[in-house]
Amino acid sequence: MIVLPELASSGYAFASEEEASASAEAVDGPTVTTWAESCRQLGVFVVAGICEQSAQGRFNSAVLVGPDGVIGVYRKNHLFYDEQSYFRSGDLGFPVFELPFGKVGMLVCYDLWFPEAARVLALNGADIICVPTNWVANFRRRVADERGWIMGNYAAVAVATQNQVFVAAADRIGSERQIQFIGSSCIVGPEGWLLAGPGPRADEALLLAELDLRQADSRKQRTPRNHTLGDRRPELYGELGQVSRPNPG
């Protein structure tokens, strides 16, 4: 399974509606068709970000493609900054797709700061969450700590340890119209420890890890008396599903 960054087919920093529109493609368009052909030839799966044009509008989407073609689409539910000008918010919820080797969920970038998103995927059975991302340096006082980790790495670890799932986050590098991307892709195991990365912040890189996705399921039983998802107390969380308060306090 190969994970590529967010908006891998289009770039990120649109300057106009015309640009966004020109770079948008349908899920059966040339980019995804090319990926599907490679998957067929190589016997692999791909999760990657595209600027998706659909009958419902334009979305910042991740597609899951395999040897038999397109398996599923996730449309980013939490849009960051100027994405709000160019994309509709996702309208497909948080789907999970069953592959021969495990169950796959997808999130995109800023979604990782909404623990609700990964939690819903875990409740839907995801063993791995693949995260095409375009992590940016902008708006941050500090990009990395003395160990060289960016906050996206911590966010990926968070999702893994809180849900006992694998996380594979692929970021881009370089800059585009004042926006600086910071690489540091990572693969995290279901205990939360990093299995690969963080990758370099400014150079291309390929991170590799061999994963047994069944570990995610067994890890949910944290101890003989504890189950990560079963120990939840949803009767106390009602607010999470029901109330949105932009300005608490």
Next chain:
Amino acid sequence: MIVLPELASSGYAFASEEEASASAEAVDGPTVTTWAESCRQLGVFVVAGICEQSAQGRFNSAVLVGPDGVIGVYRKNHLFYDEQSYFRSGDLGFPVFELPFGKVGMLVCYDLWFPEAARVLALNGADIICVPTNWVANFRRRVADERGWIMGNYAAVAVATQNQVFVAAADRIGSERQIQFIGSSCIVGPEGWLLAGPGPRADEALLLAELDLRQADSRKQRTPRNHTLGDRRPELYGELGQVSRPNPG
């Protein structure tokens, strides 16, 4: 504000109902009364764990005490392993208490693995989450990474970055009846970066940081177009509040 570990008054590893009962105290009992007297003399606030005996039963609780006495109680909502034999699950939800310098929520140890808990505190306006904890080495294949961080440190960072709040987690050291505690207390800022710690794993330590809790509120506005809590899409999270599925998939 001083944060002490979970069950600081009683120890953790009860071997019998009698032991648990004998070490339990009411919130107006001698331990908390002593803390309150110190708070009055020193003009400080304390968050600390006690084995609480109440009319509702026995709880693994955190108390918030100040110069004028007891301000509030949090009763641990997610019980870990044998705690299930000695404590009732919390029955007070996730309260937030307003102090002169900011709004304080409390969680205890295993609660950090339930992102719903911190999220509800953040939605209720918490600027800082104080976490009395007894992090254990048991049940883990790996206690710390090559940098010396335990997974509790990552869990604390997770809660901070996902909610843009401060987190102050105080752990104990030493061992008690086969259970090994692993210190590594930490204080985290609202961007997710560590401000102090991780403390030592096997020695006593005092971690200090000067915090301006107003930063938590300003950080929630991550960019001019994004608000950490306001960008939530609760219409997609209904499952979090409503469905508990111990065996997904």
